[in-house]
Amino acid sequence: MEKAQTESHLSITSNYINIELIKEFLEELQINAYHGWIDEDVMNHIAMVLKMIYSIYIPGVYSHQLRMEIFPLLLADEAKQWWINEGEGKITIWEELIEKFLCKFYPESYDGEEEMLEE
Template sequence: MAFVILEAGDPLGNSLTAHATNIPGCITYPAVEEGSTFEIKHHMLSILPTFHGLSTDDPNMHIAEFLMGCKNILVKGLSAESIKLRLFPYTLKDQARRWLLTLPSGSISTWNQLSEKFLNKYFPASKTLDMRLSFAQKPNEQFHEAWERFKELNRKCPHSGISSTDQVHIFFRGLNMTTKTLVNASCGGSYKDKNAQEACLSFEKMAADTQ
């Protein structure tokens, strides 16, 4: 067992007393122009979203809304990259904020690194594949409802890398037999006779007609 050597005269209780420590941050900020200052004001945070890290939170939508908000925040002498790195931590709450504090000191120096780590944590590749490959039309779900739900899944995982052609196949395979017949009839024989863009346009038209 190793013993901590206290300075002469230090009470033994000092070794058990909690002390505030300066925890190094995981983000290294870009250099700013000489004389520039940055103060986070209430109106900046008020236009930014918040993310708590719950299973119901949408990390992709959080980033999209964050970037939209950042476009309206301009600070002389600071790049857009620097503004995003400085503001993003303040959009994280509860367990999401605690996750950020666990990252290694100085491990992030760009917005791409930060957003990638965030998505890898809250929207890993396994979740992307599960959402896409498990798609199936629900009982009593109308075509337009299934199509809108599938597009919402695509919106939630834009980083999946699944091609538009494969997306069309995944959607069609998830439909019930009755709907598949209607889709092929709407496409003039078979949806496979069209390219991905044409098939999506046909799906959009069919969704509008059935709705």
Template sequence: MGDENPIRTLGDYSRPNHEGYRNTIELPEGNNVVLLRSDTIRLVQNGCSFHRLRSEDPNQHLKDFLKLVDSLDLDVANREITHLRLFQFSLRDQASNWLERLPAWSISIWEDLTTRFLAQFFPP
């Protein structure tokens, strides 16, 4: 029987550890994988970024994001997956931190992501 709690040295705690890092967005498995090109990601990053500034409107960000992504020549059958995959690249600074702090794989559909986004950032 192995030791369930092995002795760790101080050096063990000082090394970077990638365990526990998981994406917040859970994408469906199967043949419907949407390949994203780096220029598409850059277009989203430069075309519609949301930082969580007081002057930014989260509703307008969603509209701008959808307008930009839907104008691309992407696979229409996998539109929701494309929205899920690209949305994280539109968030910056505090908004990006918010998404990363959500539980791993806690979002699997576009409606859930937009509902949580608006609940978090809609101005009072």
């Protein structure tokens, strides 16, 4: 995936989609980044990601494509490092991403996993 950044937007280009994200949306992503800290709510983060993505409509782009492109942008610190080591280029399906993400950052319980996978 290529990323070209300018002052006002970020352009994401992959084999599947080419979208531009405006500065305000990028700032919202950074504010809501998941760091992998023990006091962060993993399930709330996933729900927030889905809510953000479902508010976006781009003709010809499916929601699963947006999920896979935007989710890594919502990671920072330990969570970002996990994605670089374990996910980037290896995980291509949303369900697999959520399963591995929960296994890493919410290993005690998978309450709500089925609901998150089906959305």
